[in-house]
Amino acid sequence: MLPEVQALVRLQDFDHAVTRLETELAELPKRLDALQKDTAAQSKSLATLEANLKADETERRKLEGDVELHKSKIIKLKKQLNEAQNLTQTQALEHEITWAEQAIAKAEERELELLMEEEQLRADIAVSKGKLLAMQKNFETERQQALARHKAGLAELAALAEQRKTTLATLTPQVASLYERLRRKHKNGVVAVEVVGTQCQGCFMEIRLQLSQELRTNHTFMTCENCGRVIYLNPATGFDPQFGPAPVQ
Ligand SMILES: [Zn+2]
Known part of the structure; x- marks a missing residue:
């Protein structure tokens, strides 16, 4: 092969290496951006689970309060029932007691539903937290690796530019x-x-x-x-x- 053609092939190799390296370095921030987006999405999904749990707990506490109110009302109604003067009063009081008992049953049924939902949410939150932690750790590792690769890549590019210059000088x-x-x-x-x-x-x-x-x-x-x-x-x-x-x- 003619020395000049040989130099030309070398120059071409340097330029290909530069293109490959520049493409690789340009991919680094894109990869980090994608990882960051995934981590943010995971964080958001965890926040949603935690908000759902809080809403369920608040609703359940309110129901517990309602049940207590209904119970004390029933005690009061039963006392009034003992002192009822006529059938109309008796029927009205009994109707109120039945209504309060039904309200308690309904509230307790919902409380049970909420308890089961909360249990599931706590399990989901634990899994989600673990996943988020792993993602954050992975992001930090990749970020460090990307920084190191970027630094090394820049040094490689500088060396290639120097070699290219030397080779170019040998051409007419x-x-x-x-x-x-x-x-x-x-x-x-x-x-x-x-x-x-x-x-x-x-x-x-x-x-x-x-x-x-x-x-x-x-x-x-x-x-x-x-x-x-x-x-x-x-x-x-x-x-x-x-x-x-x-x-x-
Ligand atoms: Zn051809």
Whole structure:
């Protein structure tokens, strides 16, 4: 491979590494944001459970108070019943007692329902709290890891920029500007490609036999006539049934 093409491939490798690293670093805050959102949602769901429990307890306490009131009223009514003067009074008092007893039964039934609901809510709250704690712990771990990775990534980027600069300096201005032009044209950044057999690995079109031959024999700087990418033969894989192995350079 021509030294200039070799340098070009190295430059391409550096740029790919930079793109990969920049993508990775850009993902870090996104991942933390997602984790934070999940944690906030968990916290909200816990708050809802706790509010439901509080509402149930308040309702149950109110019912307990109501039951006490009904009970003392029944005692009072029963006393009045003993002193009733006529049937109308007796019937009215009995009716009131029955109503108060029914109200107690209804309240106690609801209290039981609430007790069962509260028990379930307390269990759910315990699970939810455990989950939230684990999520908060995980978020903190990931945050620390992301910070460390970000710091290391920046150092890697700086090293890559330095290596890239050194490699770029070995290219002629023409080849350097061709590289930049091709990089703008091919958005995936693949601008120097191998020819396998007679096929360009950039656009997968067959290159002319004559060009393929020149590539093998003249060791000249060449580009694909179809996609414009710089083409080279990799001696290890450039075996061609017609021409045999590519010359080792
Ligand atoms: Zn091509």
